[in-house]
Amino acid sequence: MSASFKGLNEPQQEAVEYDGGPILIAAGAGSGKTKTLTSRLARLIEKGVAPSKIVAITFTNKAANEMRERVAKQLATSGATPFLGTFHSFCARILKDEARLAGRTPNFSIYDADDSLSLIKKIMKAADISKDVISPAVLQNKISQIKSEMLSPEDFDKITKKIYEKYEAALADSNAFDFDDLITKVVQIFDGHPEVLKKYHEKYSHILVDEYQDINSSQYKLIRFLAEQQKNLSVVGDDQQAIYSFRGADFRNFLNFKNDWPEAKIVKLEQNYRSSGTIIDAASAVVQNNKLQTPKKLWTENAAGEKIKIIRAASREEEAMLIASQIKQIREGNVAVLYRTNAQSRAIEQSLLSANVPYRIFGGIKFYERKEVKDLLAGLRLAYNPADAVSEERIGKTFDRKTAAYLIQELPRLGEKLNQLELINFFMENANYVDYLQKEYKNFSERLENINELISFASQFKTLGEFLEKVSLLQSADAPSQSLVVSRKSLVHLRDTGTPIRLRRFSHRKIQAPR
Known part of the structure; x- marks a missing residue:
């Protein structure tokens, strides 16, 4: 048996082996969709498809990394590898080669x-x-x-x-694109330049897409363009898990797959490996009321498990008190409290404080949206792309006129002479940035830790351009869900990934810019 089939049930094997054109894998919750898609990718390579001819697109960097690790375990190959990444990272790669058709230069x-x-x-x-x-x-x-x-x-x-x-x-x-442009401009290039589209038809023969129910119009058109000639399109998803309509996703793209690709094969993954029988039955009873859906009958070999408990409280305060009371009865492990809107956390936090239960809220300010990180990135972006008006404006607004003028003058000149770490050092020294943070913010030490983290991450890249592109792409759809995590013991364990680069106490003396 092929290594690609290891641990797969019959419908999963059918999806992995299919070799007749477009295929939609309708995967219920917990049915092993990522494993199936990854195995299908590995099977294509086993059959002789060149890895460089394959594009596998996911919605988050986390999902891309998970798929990459799984493929590496299944295939002990070296040399060329498939593209595994998000829509935005894939399109950013195309724009690097085709930027001039969108009125930009490659160092956008x-x-x-x-x-x-x-x-x-x-x-x-x-x-x-x-x-x-x-x-x-x-x-x-x-x-x-x-x-x-x-x-x-x-x-x-x-x-x-x-x-x-x-x-x-x-x-x-x-000379800039916003995040939506990364996909939209590629679609426009494909639409207006058939010779360019032909080049990518020849470059990529097989397209695989995860979470197909969450694609929006521009992503849909991108996939149509890429797959229209060879029609080797594999998509996996579940219309019952569509959650991104607020940002333009249309699950009807999933439901209409058979209309778009009449010759398509549809395989349903209905065995759930994750949940108890009670959870499956309850969820199915709710979902069956959906008027528009791809019908599936989920089942599991797992035990029925505990019954679902529904509590109707008289007020949000009473509800919060009940939550805190139940948490205090749990002796081991962590507890997650999920809520629909941020405003609902107030009563829950208050009750947890009253009950002396430690907690941590996830979903605050993202790392790359923190002021000190954005300030440093503005300096690096201006060094890399001197036409970047937004980064220049940020520097102008952040610092006094003399400091800002010096940075705006020197950073573009030094962009081709210094690497990203040297540029950060130049920025920190000549902006007196440590003193600036200490003077302006109470959480000075925390902000320095964020800068240390940025330096540590920047040190992993060979060039400034690679670092800035990675930073921009990391901001795509990777935010944790709004949730409140509570623990009777330790809350979060962070694994060290290397020795952090410590920032020393900078003097007020400016570093002389290289000539």
């Missing part, structure tokens, strides 16, 4: 949501449009909708259309 910057919002605010101010008329955040969402859903700005109000046009021009002037 990638603006995150914060950079994008800053640019929109700047454009609104220049256009004399008050925040009272429309908020920058609302405009940002509309611009994202235009791009991710491939809509025309003509279909929106006059203000949105005006700001969108100026925003696009400003991005081009800054």
Whole structure:
């Protein structure tokens, strides 16, 4: 038996072995979908498909890493490897080669949501449009909708259309893409340049997509373009787990797969390996009421398990008190309390404090959205891409006029002379950044720890460009769920991944810039 079939049930084996064109793997919760998709990828290579001809796309970096590890275990191969990554990382790779067709150079910057919002605010101010008329955040969402859903700005109000046009021009002037552009611009290039699309048809023969139920319009069109010639398309997902409609995902793309690809094979994975029988029965009873779905009958060989308990409390305070009381009765292990909105944590936190139960909230400010991290990255981006207006503006707003002018003058000049670690050192010294943090913030030590972490991560890359691209792509859809984790013992164990680079106490003396 092939190593790709090891540990697979019959429907999984059928999905792995199928060799007749498009295939949709409708995988119920806990049915081993990642294992099946990974095994299918490994099986393609066993059959002689060149690894470099395969693209496997996931929604998060974590999922990509997991798939990469599984493929490595199944195949002891060396040399060329399949592409395994997110939509954004895949498209960023294409744009590196095709940037000029989108009006950019290959050393473009990638603006995150914060950079994008800053640019929109700047454009609104220049256009004399008050925040009272429309908020920058609302405009940002509309611009994202235009791009991710491939809509025309003509279909929106006059203000949105005006700001969108100026925003696009400003991005081009800054030699930058925002996150939505990474996919949308590639789709536009494929649509407008058949010869470029032909090149990628020849380069990639097999396309695999995870979590297909969560793709939006631009991602859908990208997949259609890539797979339209050879039709070797494998997608896996579950319409019953579609959760990203708020950012433009349309689970109907999953339901319409057979209409898009009439010759497609559909395989259902219905055996659940994760949950108890009681959980499966309860979930199935709820889901069966969905009007639009790919029907599946989930089952499991696991025990029935405990019954589900539903408690109706008279108030949020009473509910929180009951939660805290039950947690105190648990003697070992960790407990997770999930809530729908952040506002609901207030009563729960208060009850846990009253009950003397330690807890930690997950879902706060992400690492790359922290001020000190964004300041350093602005300096590095300006060094790498001197046309980056948003990064230049951030430096100008953060520091006094003399310091900002010096950094803005020297960083672009030093970008080709110094590596990322040397550039960080230059930035820290000449901005007197340690003194700046100590003067401005009470959590000075915590912010220095974040800088140490950034330096440690930056040291893993050969070039500044590789580091900045990785940082930008890491910000794609990897945020932890809004949850509250409580523990009677230790809360979180962080494994050391190497010796951190410690920042010394910087003097006030400026380092002389290399000539």
